[in-house]
Amino acid sequence: MFLEIKDLSVKIENKNILKKLNLNINKGEVHAIMGPNGCGKSTLANVLAGKEDYEILNGKINFKDNDLFDLNIEERAQEGMFLAFQYPVEIPGVNITPFLHSAINSKRKRMNEEEIDNLSFAKLLKSKASDLGINIDMLKRSVNTGFSGGEKKRYEILQMSILNPDLAILDETDSGLDIDALKIVTDGVNKLKSKDNSFLIITHYQKLLDYIKPDYVHVMVDGSIVKSGGSEIAAEIEKDGFQKFQ
Amino acid sequence: MNIKDNYLKNRKNIFFSLNKDIQNHREKLINIFENDSFDRKNNESLKNINLKNFIDFNYKYLIPEETTVINNNQENNYSIVSVNGQCSSFKDDKIEITKISDEDYNDFSENNTIEKNDHFVNLNSLFLNSGFKIIIKKNNNIKIKISNIVTDDDLTIFQKNNIICEEGSSLNLIEEYENKNNATSNILNVIKLEKNSQLYHYLIQDNSPNFNLIITSHSSCKKNSTYNQKVYNFSEGYVRNFHYSELIETNSETNLQGIFFLKNNNTSNNKTFVKHLAEDCKSNQVYKGILNDRSKATYFSNTQVDQVAQKTEGYQLSKGILLSDNASYFSKPELKIYADDVKCNHGSTIGPIDENAIFYLRSRGMSKIAATKILISSFINEELSSIDNEQMSEIIQKKLVRYLSKVK
Numbered sequence: 001m002f003l004e005i006k007d008l009s010v011k012i013e014n015k016n017i018l019k020k021l022n023l024n025i026n027k028g029e030v031h032a033i034m035g036p037n038g039c040g041k042s043t044l045a046n047v048l049a050g051k052e053d054y055e056i057l058n059g060k061i062n063f064k065d066n067d068l069f070d071l072n073i074e075e076r077a078q079e080g081m082f083l084a085f086q087y088p089v090e091i092p093g094v095n096i097t098p099f100l101h102s103a104i105n106s107k108r109k110r111m112n113e114e115e116i117d118n119l120s121f122a123k124l125l126k127s128k129a130s131d132l133g134i135n136i137d138m139l140k141r142s143v144n145t146g147f148s149g150g151e152k153k154r155y156e157i158l159q160m161s162i163l164n165p166d167l168a169i170l171d172e173t174d175s176g177l178d179i180d181a182l183k184i185v186t187d188g189v190n191k192l193k194s195k196d197n198s199f200l201i202i203t204h205y206q207k208l209l210d211y212i213k214p215d216y217v218h219v220m221v222d223g224s225i226v227k228s229g230g231s232e233i234a235a236e237i238e239k240d241g242f243q244k245f246q
Numbered sequence: 247m248n249i250k251d252n253y254l255k256n257r258k259n260i261f262f263s264l265n266k267d268i269q270n271h272r273e274k275l276i277n278i279f280e281n282d283s284f285d286r287k288n289n290e291s292l293k294n295i296n297l298k299n300f301i302d303f304n305y306k307y308l309i310p311e312e313t314t315v316i317n318n319n320q321e322n323n324y325s326i327v328s329v330n331g332q333c334s335s336f337k338d339d340k341i342e343i344t345k346i347s348d349e350d351y352n353d354f355s356e357n358n359t360i361e362k363n364d365h366f367v368n369l370n371s372l373f374l375n376s377g378f379k380i381i382i383k384k385n386n387n388i389k390i391k392i393s394n395i396v397t398d399d400d401l402t403i404f405q406k407n408n409i410i411c412e413e414g415s416s417l418n419l420i421e422e423y424e425n426k427n428n429a430t431s432n433i434l435n436v437i438k439l440e441k442n443s444q445l446y447h448y449l450i451q452d453n454s455p456n457f458n459l460i461i462t463s464h465s466s467c468k469k470n471s472t473y474n475q476k477v478y479n480f481s482e483g484y485v486r487n488f489h490y491s492e493l494i495e496t497n498s499e500t501n502l503q504g505i506f507f508l509k510n511n512n513t514s515n516n517k518t519f520v521k522h523l524a525e526d527c528k529s530n531q532v533y534k535g536i537l538n539d540r541s542k543a544t545y546f547s548n549t550q551v552d553q554v555a556q557k558t559e560g561y562q563l564s565k566g567i568l569l570s571d572n573a574s575y576f577s578k579p580e581l582k583i584y585a586d587d588v589k590c591n592h593g594s595t596i597g598p599i600d601e602n603a604i605f606y607l608r609s610r611g612m613s614k615i616a617a618t619k620i621l622i623s624s625f626i627n628e629e630l631s632s633i634d635n636e637q638m639s640e641i642i643q644k645k646l647v648r649y650l651s652k653v654k
Contacts, residue, residue, distance in 0.1 A: 049605075049609050050608075050609070051605055073605065073608035073609055074608045074609075074611050074612055074613050076609075077608070077609055077610055082609075085606065085609075088606070089600075089602050089605075089606040091603050091606065091607070091621070091624060092624060092627075093623070093624025093626075093627035093628065094620055094621070094624045094627075099610075099620070100610075102612060102616075103612060104611075106610075106611035106612060106613075107611050110611075142624070163610070163611070
């Protein structure tokens with residue numbers, strides 16, 4: 001199993017968020033999690049990425065034959081996990097290009113691969129940015145600083161395509177995107193999709209799933225997955241809302 | 247030993263002690279020390295410092311055996327090694343350097359009003375044992391680098407320098423303080439900018455833990471003149487940087503910037519007092535501190551806009567990153583405005599490093615320590631990238647790398 005989440009219970013500040021959650025993802029699969037506000041979707045994404053604010057009460061997560069809890073945040077990223085943030089953090093003064101260059105090389109180092117040199121990286125970055133309709137001038141700016149909501153999301157996808165993760169978690173990447181930006185972002189995801197990587201897409205709406213076809217859709221309510229199935233579930237939610245699952 | 251006895255015992259080694267007027271002035275200063283109850287609540291020169299260490303001291307001064315060197319290595323570029331606060335005389339058609347004179351002493355002491363409550367300035371006047379005057383002659387564009395060397399342990403340097411930029415001149419002045427001795431330097435720089443002149447004043451401070459550095463500077467700017475000060479404090483010993491600025495004629499400007507990198511038990515006290523005394527003048531202040539371990543810093547800033555100083559622009563900003571729960575930074579930017587057509591603002595933010603930013607960077611594969619270092623560098627990126635002197639920029643980058651190597 002590529003990612004196996006078993007009986008995961010998590011709390012933050014005395015509030016139980018995830019309650020005995022189970023989820024299995026195989027290599028090459030696209031999974032979507034849909035659920036109402038506050039059901040724990042972003043908590044799951046953050047726990048997978050290793051955010052330290054949460055207390056793990058119970059459960060296990062295996063990722064590529066590693067106990068995920070044995071890996072710290074950066075080790076998870078270096079092992080091939082990528083979280084596209086719902087609210088990407090602005091970091092003034094940290095230039096995008098050297099930051100991404102350093103990020104890709106930290107992963108390569110862990111994989112015992114040769115580091116990518118400045119010139120090759122610049123070419124790679126330019127080509128990926130062009131695919132996503134990102135202006136080259138934007139790459140001279142600081143990370144997420146002064147970006148519009150849509151630019152931030154596009155920049156998250158640019159990072160994802162550069163880092164080429166094994167498991168990409170997209171936390172409400174569609175929020176704040178107009179229809180054209182949504183198309184560009186989802187094209188970026190579709191280009192990256194292969195039999196060797198997997199996606200976990202967190203969303204409220206079916207719209208995103210019109211562009212990225214999931215293999216499985218899960219409904220999450222009150223910290224647990226209450227229903228799993230195919231794309232038909234997304235259509236069901238779009239029609240009737242989450243009420244019937246609660 | 248009390249101040250009076252200390253002075254009387256050593257006065258033969260103190261500048262101008264035979265000058266009657268100066269004697270009278272010093273008697274007044276002794277009275278201030280003897281009668282002052284050291285009002286720590288209202289006197290900012292006394293806050294967050296153990297004054298006893300500086301008042302009750304063993305005076306020791308050595309006239310340097312090494313002669314100071316003034317090199318005019320490239321056209322308009324001078325380098326000076328000042329030893330124990332002394333500098334030998336030099337004169338060409340562009341600059342003139344002389345030993346500080348009793349006239350210079352009187353010129354400052356009699357006309358000075360704003361530092362009168364500053365006990366360290368008073369100590370400097372009382373025990374003055376070194377100093378020099380630099381004049382940049384009219385319409386010249388000059389670069390000077392001064393390395394300040396203290397030769398022996400236990401020395402107490404009381405140094406007064408006068409820097410005068412004549413009309414239309416421009417001076418790029420780099421001062422380095424890198425001392426390893428167990429000593430104290432109390433330095434007063436009195437800076438005068440004549441009409442249409444400019445001074446870019448960089449101070450690099452990187453002393454060992456037992457070296458105390460007290461720098462007070464006073465600038466006065468005439469019409470269309472600009473004083474720019476940038477202080478980079480990497481010292482492991484105590485540093486006090488106080489700057490008093492007077493914008494006395496129209497269209498004059500002062501830009502003050504300080505960045506301090508503290509660790510262990512170190513303290514850095516910073517104070518600025520900018521007086522807008524004429525129309526259409528600008529002042530801009532940015533002070534940033536990175537504090538680790540149990541270090542402590544203060545930033546007291548006072549910008550005062552006189553009634554006649556219409557169209558003033560005055561800005562104050564201080565920011566601090568606390569890398570440890572035991573580090574502390576006290577910041578108090580103040581504006582006193584008596585004119586009604588001004589643009590002024592002030593702000594201050596102090597806190598730990600942004601955990602969300604750390605998480606973001608780590609989630610891309612960067613280690614926690616690398617993420618912390620990159621965020622520290624980004625915090626001062628704007629100030630460091632604005633250094634327009636390549637040599638300075640390289641020096642500061644090296645020192646920053648050294649500081650960051652100790653951040654865990």
